[in-house]
Amino acid sequence: MPDLTIQQYPVQPALGRHLVLDPRxxxxxxxxxxxxxxxxxxxxKVPVLDQQNLLAQGIRTSTLAEGVDDVDALGSCTxxxxxxxxxxxxxxxxLATAGLDVTDPAAAETWAIGLYSDATHRDEWLDDTWPSTDSGSSGLGVAKALRERGLIDQYGHATTAEELCMLLxxxxxxxxxxxxxxxxxxxxRQALLDDIPDWQSSPVAGGHEVCITALEHVMFLPDGGLDxxxxxxxxxxxxxxxxxxxxxxxxxxxxxQALRSEIDLVQPRLDSSR
Structure with a gap:
């Protein structure tokens, strides 16, 4: 196993991301x-998904894997x-050929749970995997899972704000x-996380994975740098x-920038088709 940098966070139904950095x-x-x-x-194309309230969506995890109980949420954010x-x-x-039905939120969430399982197995440093342990996973692990499924041909990384904006x-x-x-x-609804009062002094609940879909506003300083x-x-x-x-x-x-030391950025890519 390569010399990974691993920071594990407590896994809960809304949060399941661990920070895993591979120097390669x-x-x-x-x-x-x-x-x-x-x-x-x-x-x-996929609708907004819900990794919580699985039972209300008609998703029974007991039918997805043998020996697994029904749960109402999974830390499958990655x-x-x-x-x-x-x-x-x-x-x-x-996407439909790959089993991802973008017309049905519950079916898409079920597909994501399967991908989550794959990601936990790609995170070889984990002691447990889903199913049946809600172990959490990483951005690196889920990118590997996408590539093994043939849905991407590679994935890239960014380590600075400028590199992130270029990837977008x-x-x-x-x-x-x-x-x-x-x-x-x-x-x-339109506010920034930045606007939440005293967020810096609140406890860290865990690690979370999200998909950045837009660079909504770009502003520059007089010297040409990003504002x-x-x-x-x-x-x-x-x-x-x-x-x-x-x-x-x-x-x-x-x-x-304030959280950069605990953030990782991964871009799934299909460079061969560009």
């Missing part, structure tokens, strides 16, 4: 070389975020981040459309 990933960065950065937006990202890269027909010029990006208790309750507080990202969550702004939320690059 640095070879797959796309360093920022000064290319233009513009606002951009990507539209996932796979839910990956489902959103990969649905940008393929047509609806191609070509497609959505998976972001693993620490999730503070305060983040559970955005202050308004981090006024450059805004939008991300897709997986807690149903009743949370946040119809299931999405916003944050500034300044918040990314």
């Amino acid at each position: 990933s640095l070879a797959y960065r796309r360093p920022y070389t000064g290319d233009p950065i513009h606002p951009t937006e990507w539209a996932p 796979a839910n975020a990956a489902a959103a990202a990969v649905s940008v890269l393929h047509t609806a027909d191609q 010029q070509t497609g959505p990006v998976l972001m693993g981040m620490p999730w503070y208790d305060a983040f559970f309750s955005p202050v308004g 981090y507080p006024r450059t805004i990202l939008r991300a897709r969550n997986s807690w149903s459309t009743s949370w946040g702004d119809a299931g999405e939320f916003r944050l500034s690059l300044a918040l990314y």
Whole structure:
């Protein structure tokens, strides 16, 4: 096993991401070389998913794997975020061939649970896997699972705000981040996580994976550098459309910078088709 950097977070039904960094990933960065950065937006074909309230969605985990009890939620955020990202890269027909029905939220969530299982097995450092333990997974693990399924041909990484903005010029990006208790309750549909009062002093509830789908606003400083507080990202969550702004939320690059040491950025890609 390579010399991984691993930070595990407590897994709960809403949160299941661990931070796993592989030094070999640095070879797959796309360093920022000064290319233009513009606002951009990507539209996932899969609907906003819900990794909670599984029973209300008609999803019975006991039917998905032998010897597994029904549970009402899983810490499958890595796979839910990956489902959103990969649905940008393929047509609806191609996704259906891969078993992902983008017309049915419950069917898509069931598909994501299967991908979550694959991701836990790709995270070879984990002691347990789903099924039957809700062990959590990583952005790196779910990217490997997508590649093994043939849904992507590679995945790239970013380690700076500028590299993140450049990746978003070509497609959505998976972001693993620490999730503070305060983040559970955005202050308004259009508000930023940054706007939540005293979020920095609230406890870290766990690790979470989301799919960044848009670079909504890009602002520059007089010297040409990015204005981090006024450059805004939008991300897709997986807690149903009743949370946040119809299931999405916003944050500034300044918040990314503040949490950067505990964030990993992975972009699933189909470079061979571009």
